[in-house]
Amino acid sequence: MARKSGSSSEKTRPLVRAAALRLFAQGGYAAVSMRQIAAEVGVQAGALYRYTPDKQSLLFELMRVHMEELLVAWAEAAPQGTPLERLDAFVRFHIHHHMDRAEAVFISYMELRNLTPENFAVIEGMRAQYERVLEDILTDCGADTDGKLTTLAVLAMLTGVNTWYREGGRLDRAAVADSYVGLVRRLVSATA
């Protein structure tokens, strides 16, 4: 039997996550205090410890969930077709998924060094899994480039979009994705 809706635990928990996400992205993990997060949520600092054992776990959970969502979203998209079609699909998927989660993406790149070694290893493993997705596609494309190097080059290029793309700018989401599909196709084409 469900509880009466009086408890605000299931309301406050996501608020804590959202506040931490925003503030960590804005000011950096080390520069943001638990008191700032609490103020953003509208509670006192002590109340946060109902939802996280400590500040480190708060950061780790944000990054872990972000990476998990990324891997699950790709698995669910699961595009079929020729290798080049799957490459196009990956480029569009990566750009759109990352545009929609700018803060989580930012944190997941910038705050790696603020993870404990154990937590870092977990995130790195998930990142390696995602890199593998693109590497396999590139292998299937049969490009005559260095597979690992090209994988990292393409991912850096695609993720770099987040550093400059702003909604309402000169190019809309679809135009950006189209442009990068073109760029990546050239990258894997035979040498001119």
Add this chain to the structure above:
Amino acid sequence: MARKSGSSSEKTRPLVRAAALRLFAQGGYAAVSMRQIAAEVGVQAGALYRYTPDKQSLLFELMRVHMEELLVAWAEAAPQGTPLERLDAFVRFHIHHHMDRAEAVFISYMELRNLTPENFAVIEGMRAQYERVLEDILTDCGADTDGKLTTLAVLAMLTGVNTWYREGGRLDRAAVADSYVGLVRRLVSATA
């Protein structure tokens, strides 16, 4: 008439910069204390304030000097030749210059948000100047891609090398540069 060599000011100053560079790159500006920097130098915290008015100025100077060195180094390289030759030269220059300054590069990307607005504007202006260098080369190459977007895509790709390149790894510096020259040439080639 030169002073006797007794003063250690001109010895300590670069030590402070070097310690700050290393520690900021390793732990992040906000997470590193003046005491840690002092310990690395081998003095007490108070002594640091002979060399910087405050912690913020220390960060800003590291980034400003890094950007200035980058612009000066390119100006001195000043490669001539066809647009495509200059593009190749830019790719090699960027990769080698950045490989040699991994810590300063890292800081200059990661710590932008820890600059005061005034200091941020200065660094952003210098970054825009550098982007303009590549944008002009790409324009001269006459690629039929979006010039600004391609500029940012290539820069993200090239700077991304620093996130994975390690001396003594599978590929040496020259091999990495060669590979990226190939990738960038494809990017600006006619569509396959």
Add this chain to the structure above:
DNA sequence: GTCTATAGACAGATAGAC
């Protein structure tokens, strides 16, 4: 030029009332 000592603010985390 570097030291010791300290001012004054703020950090993460916990205890116990309600």
Add this chain to the structure above:
DNA sequence: GTCTATCTGTCTATAGAC
């Protein structure tokens, strides 16, 4: 589940001795 209050430690920056 959130509050207030607090413990314990650290921070940047400064003052004044040497």
